[in-house]
Amino acid sequence: MWEYSDKVREHFFNPRNSGPLEEANGIGDVGSIQCGDALRLMLKVNPETEVIEDAHFQTFGCGSAIASSSALTEMIKGLTLDEALKVSNQDIADFLDGLPPEKMHCSVMGREALQAAVANYRGEEWSDDHEEGALICKCFAIDAVMIEDVVTANNLNTVEEVTFYTKAGGGCAACHEGIEEILAKVKASRAGPGEVSPPPPCPATPEAPKPPSKKLSIVEKIKIIEEVLESVRPMLQRDHGDVELADVQGKKIYVHLKGACSGCMMEAATLGGIQQKMIEALGELVQVLPSSHMPVEA
Amino acid sequence: MEPIYLDNNATTRCEPAVVEAMLPFFTEHFGNASSIHAFGSEVGKALKKARAQVQALLGAEHDSEIIFTSCGTESDSTAILSALKAQPERNTVITTTVEHPAILTLCEWLEKEGYIVHKLKVDKKGRIDIDEYKSLLHDRVAIVSVMWANNETGTLFPVEEMAALAAAKGIMFHTDAVQAVGKLPIDLKNTKIDMLSLSGHKLHAPKGIGVLYLRRGCRFRPLLRGGHQERGRRAGTENSASIVGLGMACELAMLNMEKENTEVRRLRDKLEKGILSQVTHCFPTGDPGNRLPNTSNIAFEYVEGEAILLLLNKMGIACSSGSACTSGSLEPSHVMRAMGIPYTAAHGTIRFSLSVHNTEAEIDRVIEAVPPIIAQLRKLSPYWRDGGPVSAEQAFAPTYA
Numbered sequence: 001m002w003e004y005s006d007k008v009r010e011h012f013f014n015p016r017n018s019g020p021l022e023e024a025n026g027i028g029d030v031g032s033i034q035c036g037d038a039l040r041l042m043l044k045v046n047p048e049t050e051v052i053e054d055a056h057f058q059t060f061g062c063g064s065a066i067a068s069s070s071a072l073t074e075m076i077k078g079l080t081l082d083e084a085l086k087v088s089n090q091d092i093a094d095f096l097d098g099l100p101p102e103k104m105h106c107s108v109m110g111r112e113a114l115q116a117a118v119a120n121y122r123g124e125e126w127s128d129d130h131e132e133g134a135l136i137c138k139c140f141a142i143d144a145v146m147i148e149d150v151v152t153a154n155n156l157n158t159v160e161e162v163t164f165y166t167k168a169g170g171g172c173a174a175c176h177e178g179i180e181e182i183l184a185k186v187k188a189s190r191a192g193p194g195e196v197s198p199p200p201p202c203p204a205t206p207e208a209p210k211p212p213s214k215k216l217s218i219v220e221k222i223k224i225i226e227e228v229l230e231s232v233r234p235m236l237q238r239d240h241g242d243v244e245l246a247d248v249q250g251k252k253i254y255v256h257l258k259g260a261c262s263g264c265m266m267e268a269a270t271l272g273g274i275q276q277k278m279i280e281a282l283g284e285l286v287q288v289l290p291s292s293h294m295p296v297e298a
Numbered sequence: 299m300e301p302i303y304l305d306n307n308a309t310t311r312c313e314p315a316v317v318e319a320m321l322p323f324f325t326e327h328f329g330n331a332s333s334i335h336a337f338g339s340e341v342g343k344a345l346k347k348a349r350a351q352v353q354a355l356l357g358a359e360h361d362s363e364i365i366f367t368s369c370g371t372e373s374d375s376t377a378i379l380s381a382l383k384a385q386p387e388r389n390t391v392i393t394t395t396v397e398h399p400a401i402l403t404l405c406e407w408l409e410k411e412g413y414i415v416h417k418l419k420v421d422k423k424g425r426i427d428i429d430e431y432k433s434l435l436h437d438r439v440a441i442v443s444v445m446w447a448n449n450e451t452g453t454l455f456p457v458e459e460m461a462a463l464a465a466a467k468g469i470m471f472h473t474d475a476v477q478a479v480g481k482l483p484i485d486l487k488n489t490k491i492d493m494l495s496l497s498g499h500k501l502h503a504p505k506g507i508g509v510l511y512l513r514r515g516c517r518f519r520p521l522l523r524g525g526h527q528e529r530g531r532r533a534g535t536e537n538s539a540s541i542v543g544l545g546m547a548c549e550l551a552m553l554n555m556e557k558e559n560t561e562v563r564r565l566r567d568k569l570e571k572g573i574l575s576q577v578t579h580c581f582p583t584g585d586p587g588n589r590l591p592n593t594s595n596i597a598f599e600y601v602e603g604e605a606i607l608l609l610l611n612k613m614g615i616a617c618s619s620g621s622a623c624t625s626g627s628l629e630p631s632h633v634m635r636a637m638g639i640p641y642t643a644a645h646g647t648i649r650f651s652l653s654v655h656n657t658e659a660e661i662d663r664v665i666e667a668v669p670p671i672i673a674q675l676r677k678l679s680p681y682w683r684d685g686g687p688v689s690a691e692q693a694f695a696p697t698y699a
Contacts, residue, residue, distance in 0.1 A: 012608060018678050029694060033681060036602060036621060036630060036645040040680040040694060058680035062604035062621070066678060 004063060005097035011067035016074050021056035026121025028113040037061030037106065039069050041113035043076075045121050050081045057113075064096075064103040071095045072110040081118050087111065101141035105132055136178045139171025144182060151186045159183070163266075164273030165235075170266045218248075221282065225253060228277050236261055236270070243274070246291035253278060256291045301614040302660045306500075307449050307477060307593060307651035308618055312543070313502040319546040320504070323539035331536050332527065341538050348545025355548040356494065356511055357485030365510045365528045366541050370476040370497030371400040373510035374443070376521040376532070377472040377493040378404060381441035382413065384517040385470075388440035390414040394426060394455070395636040397445050401474055402632070418444075422638050423585040424453040432463060441470045446478035446494075450620055450633040450649055451584025452593025454478070458489045465490035470516065476500050476508075480551035481558050481590050492516045498540065502653075503547035507540035554654045562652050563591035565661050569650060570594040572665030577672050579687065583639060583647060592652040595620075597634070597643035600682050601675040606648055609671045615664055620647040642681070 004012075024042035031038035037060060044054040055073040059066050071092055076084040089107040093099045099107060119126035133144030150156065150165050159179050163169040169179050216224070222245075229243055236242055241261030246254040253275075261270060267290065275288035303311070323344065329337030331345055349361045358364060367373045378391060378401070391408060393401055395417045405415045416434050418426045426444075435442075442464045446457050461471040472493040478484065479494075480501035486494065493516065498507035512518055512531070524533030570582060579599040598606065603619030610617060620631030621644075629635065630644035639647070650664070676682040680694040688694055 009608075012605070013612065015678065020683075029680070033600075033645070034641045036641075038680060038694065058678060060600065060679040060681055061602050063608045065602070066605060 003100060004067075005099075007071075007095075007097045008064055008067040008099065011070040011096065012063040015057075015066055015070040017054075017056045017070065017077075019056060019058065021054060023054070024056070026117045028116030028118070028120055028126075030112045030116055031061070031109050033060060037065040037109060039065065039109050039113045041069070041072070041110075041117045043117050043121060045081065052076050052079055052081065052084055061106065061109075062103075064099050064106040065109065067096055068092050068099070068106040068110045069113075072114060076114065081121070084114060085118060087114065101138050102135055104141045108132075136182070137166075137168035137171065137175045140167040142166050142168035144178075147179060147182050148186060151183060157183065157187075160269070160272060160276070163269045164276070167266060167269075170269045216282070222248060224281050225278065228274065228281050229255070232274055232277065241270075243270075247294060249294075251284070251286045253286055253288045254291045254294045255288060299614045301616065302656070302664060304615065304617045304650045304652060304656065304660075304664065306653040307452075307649065309499045309505065310502045310653055311655065312499075312504050313547060313550055315550065316503055316543045316546045320539040320543040323542055327538070331538060332525070341536075344542050345536060345538060348541045351545035351548045352496075352509055355479065355484070355552055356496070356509075357487055358511055359487040360514055362529065363486075363512055363514055365512055365532050366536060366544075367508040367510050367532055368506055368537070369508040370398075370474065370495050370500075371508075372521070373495035373497075373508045374398075374400045374472075374474055375404055376510050377495065378408075378441055378443055379521060380517075380519045381470050381472070381493075382408070383519040385440045388438050390416065390436075390439045392416045392418065392431070392434055392439055392442040392444075394418040394420065394444055396420055396424060396448055396450075396633045397443070398449055398474060398476070401443055401445070414438075420636050424448060424451055424583070424633070424637050425585055425588075426455060428456070428459070428463075431460060435464060435467045435469055437468070439464075439467075439469045441472055443472040443474065446473045446475040447482070447590045447593075448584065448633060449477050450631060450647075451595045451637075452477070452590035452651075453584040454482075454588050454590070457491065461490040461492070465492075477590060477593075480548070480555075481592060483555060486511060486513075498544040498547065501547050501551050503544040504540050507537055507544045509544070557654050559591050562654055562656070565656055565658065566592055566594050566650070566652050568658075569652075569661045569664060570596065572661075573668050576665075576669040578685075580646075580672070581643070583634065583637065593649065594651075595647055595649045597639060598646040598648065598672050599643045600679050600687055601646045601672060603646050603648060605675050606646065606671060609674070610648075610667065613667045613671075615667060617651070618649050620649070621645045642687075 021042035021044060023044045026043035026045050028041040040058045042056045043052050046053050055077050057069040057073050059069040075087055075095055089111040092107040092110045093104060116126045136142055136144050136147055147162060147166055147168055151162060154165060156162055156165060159169050159176050162179050169176055225245060225248065229245055233242060240259050241264065242258040243261060244256050246256050257267060261267065271288050271290065278286050278288055327340050327344065329341045331338055331341040349364045352364045353361045367376065391405060391413060393405055393415065409415050418431055420426055442460065444455050444457055444460055447454050457473045464471040470492045471490060473491055474495045476495060476497040477500060479496045492513045494511040496509040499505040518531060520531050522533045527533055527536055573596060574580060580596055583595045583597050603621030607617065607619050620634050631647065634644040634647055681688055
């Protein structure tokens with residue numbers, strides 16, 4: 001079965017704070033019995049200080065759903081509402097020493113129940129903006145809905161591009177067939193019934209690759225390279241990584257991968273994605289290499 | 299506390315006599331059956347004996363109708379792909395909505411390749427409509443593939459009758475019988491079944507060995523081409539140790555057939571009654587009057603299957619569930635959905651599958667263990683209050699569900 005951490009097992013076999021909480025003044029209900037998991041989070045909030053004095057849960061679900069609920073109540077007790085809202089689903093998973101990728105949605109449900117309960121206490125409407133699809137990439141826990149959204153929004157056409165944008169497919173590669181199916185589906189829906197199919201969507205850069213007729217000066221070239229790197233940095237920073245230019249030697253562009261990017265198992269995919277963008281922006285074939293590959297100077 | 303194994307539809311323990319029969323084929327009888335010398339011919343003789351043992355259990359007319367494969371899935375794929383390849387003028391496959399993924403996933407892929415697949419629906423007890431089936435038999439159908447017994451519920455399909463109907467229209471008939479072989483008497487020579495899949499590890503033989511029964515005269519195209527093993531119908535050096543083990547397991551299955559249908563059935567019925575009489579809001583799924591003697595699948599409402607399994611496992615009891623969470627998918631078992639089992643129950647289905655090795659004492663322990671586990675989880679469930687499901691007016695209904 002699943003490889004649950006000892007902490008998940010412990011919270012499942014001995015759940016904390018389970019059962020109804022009579023004095024609750026903030027209640028969040030999320031999930032549904034159709035999906036196989038549902039969670040009611042009950043908070044007792046001090047109206048003076050907004051401190052969560054007690055938290056209980058009731059959960060219909062699997063081992064990790066119950067463990068995530070139990071963990072959540074332990075984590076938020078004693079916090080103010082604003083502090084509690086900073087608890088992310090990753091924090092819940094971390095508190096439990098990790099969850100299997102198939103089970104990350106259990107922590108997401110915990111986080112949503114928390115938002116719903118706080119909204120309920122404050123008398124606000126809360127609506128769920130999270131739609132979940134079938135899990136495609138098990139290495140990085142990426143589901144079909146997310147891949148489809150990213151493919152649609154960015155006009156992606158290849159598995160490599162999907163990996164670059166979402167990480168899906170960057171691990172064991174077993175899901176490449178599934179990703180290809182999503183790409184085909186989105187492509188078909190782009191054409192639309194009865195419509196003339198649009199010209200092939202251009203990739204992330206606005207201009208189509210320029211023919212390499214005009215020779216760029218080295219300064220122009222480095223400026224374009226820097227622009228491309230700037231455009232991908234936010235994406236890398238989101239995953240606690242970063243990139244900067246190290247050197248340009250002819251057709252070889254050397255970059256420093258920093259933070260979480262250095263030594264990441266996705267390094268090759270990241271560089272490949274940057275290389276693709278470079279080729280499009282420069283209109284010529286270049287190679288993007290990690291700075292560790294730079295020839296040692298004599 | 300001795301563990302209790304009630305997951306025999308997933309796999310079975312290799313019989314000690316089977317292991318013993320296999321061992322010499324890792325050591326002194328290591329030869330290749332195709333070799334002319336004594337090392338090879340010893341193995342060749344052993345394979346012949348095993349083939350006869352399988353033939354006897356299946357009631358096949360000729361021993362050459364037995365083709366050894368690597369597993370049930372390989373046998374299934376070989377059967378269906380062979381029928382399509384051998385009859386290019388036929389493009390349709392008839393199967394059911396409740397087959398094993400070995401069939402269903404293959405059929406989904408065939409649909410993408412342009413073939414037509416008709417999946418027979420089942421009613422709420424898991425039974426097909428024989429009139430619907432009759433209406434689908436036409437001259438573009440290459441093969442009908444219908445399981446003998448369902449792996450989740452144990453429900454039996456009338457495959458012998460269905461095979462006769464197909465044969466009358468000149469259509470090939472295959473049955474995935476991995477759950478039925480060894481549990482039900484089978485006499486293929488008196489049926490119209492053309493192909494049958496068997497899996498060794500479901501009947502106390504090792505994993506990694508299967509059989510495709512292929513009726514003499516049935517048109518065939520191999521899946522694996524290469525050497526002349528299995529008369530060129532399945533190339534690849536024979537897995538001699540496992541084949542010998544499977545032969546022994548088939549012989550033992552013949553001897554145990556009566557016990558399977560009396561003692562095992564009695565223990566299964568006792569287990570089911572014991573649980574149903576103590577736990578409210580639960581019911582057996584499938585067709586209890588027409589199922590394998592060893593299988594009981596019970597749906598527990600308002601609780602989730604994986605949580606039940608984890609708590610049972612803690613008590614040393616092993617079984618399996620059709621809940622979404624045990625498979626990593628978002629949907630509960632396709633078999634439960636096909637039967638229209640409500641979601642309130644489908645996520646809480648537990649399959650108990652016995653073997654001739656289970657004892658009365660074990661069954662008594664399980665009957666004792668299950669009710670408190672269900673009560674404990676229902677206490678945690680937002681759909682449950684004060685010993686019953688939450689009433690409609692106070693129903694747990696999340697805003698966006």
